[in-house]
Amino acid sequence: MDSDYTVEHFGDTAKLADELLQIVLSGTKRATSELVSEFTHRGDPLPRIGSHWIACDGAGVPRIVIRSTQLRIDTFDGADAAFAYTEGEDDRSLRSWQIQHRLYWERTSATRGADWSELDEIVFEYFAVVWPPEHADWPEMS
Numbered sequence: 001m002d003s004d005y006t007v008e009h010f011g012d013t014a015k016l017a018d019e020l021l022q023i024v025l026s027g028t029k030r031a032t033s034e035l036v037s038e039f040t041h042r043g044d045p046l047p048r049i050g051s052h053w054i055a056c057d058g059a060g061v062p063r064i065v066i067r068s069t070q071l072r073i074d075t076f077d078g079a080d081a082a083f084a085y086t087e088g089e090d091d092r093s094l095r096s097w098q099i100q101h102r103l104y105w106e107r108t109s110a111t112r113g114a115d116w117s118e119l120d121e122i123v124f125e126y127f128a129v130v131w132p133p134e135h136a137d138w139p140e141m142s
Contacts (some may be wrong), residue, residue, distance in 0.1 A: 005052040006044060012108050014058030021057055024064065027137055029088035030128065035105055036073060036121040047071055047125055064135055070126035076101075077117035083124055092118070102118070129140050 010032065012019035023029040039046050047068045049054070054062045074076070076098070084097035102116075109116035128137040 001097060005054060006047075007054045007056065009056045009058065010058070012104070012111070017056070021055060022053065023088050023118060024129065026065075027135075028092075030064050030087075030137075031083055031086040031088070031124070031126045033079070033083075033087065033101065033122050035109070035116075037114065038108065038112075039123070046073075046123060052130070052134040064129050065131040066127040067130045068125055069128050072124050073121050074124060075120065075122060078122065080125065086126065 003088040009016045009017040010024075020029065036046065049068050049071055051068050053066050053068075055064045055066055057063050079094065079097055079101075084094040085092045087097060090096040090100055105116040105120070109120075129135045130137070
C-alpha cells in the first residue's frame with residue numbers, strides 16, 4: 001500500500017459508511033477518530049498530516065478524497081466539545097460523542113477479539129475534502 005493514500009470507508013457497516021459519508025458531503029463532518037489498534041489490526045499505517053484517503057460509500061464505490069490536516073493521538077478523555085462538534089455526528093455534543101463512540105469501539109474491538117478501554121490510544125483526525133470540486137473545502141485544494 002502507498003503510504004500517501006489509503007482507500008477506506010467510514011464506520012464498520014455499509015449503512016454506517018453511507019450515513020457518515022452523507023454528513024461529510026453536507027459539509028458537517030470534518031473530523032474522525034479511530035483506535036490506533038484498529039490501524040494496527042488491519043496492517044495500515046497511521047495517517048499523516050497531508051496524507052490522503054479515498055472515502056468509499058457502503059458499496060465500496062469511491063466518492064470523495066480527503067486530506068488529513070491535523071492529527072493527534074490521545075485517549076478517550078482527550079475528546080473535547082470542539083472535536084465532537086467538528087466530527088459532526090448525532091447532535092454534535094461531547095456527551096453524544098462519548099456514548100456513540102464507546103458503543104462503536106466496544107463493538108469493533110469485540111469483533112477482533114479485543115476488549116476496549118478508555119485508555120486505548122485514539123487517532124483524532126481533522127480533514128478537508130479535496131475532491132470532487134463541488135464538495136472541496138477550498139478551491140485551491142481540488
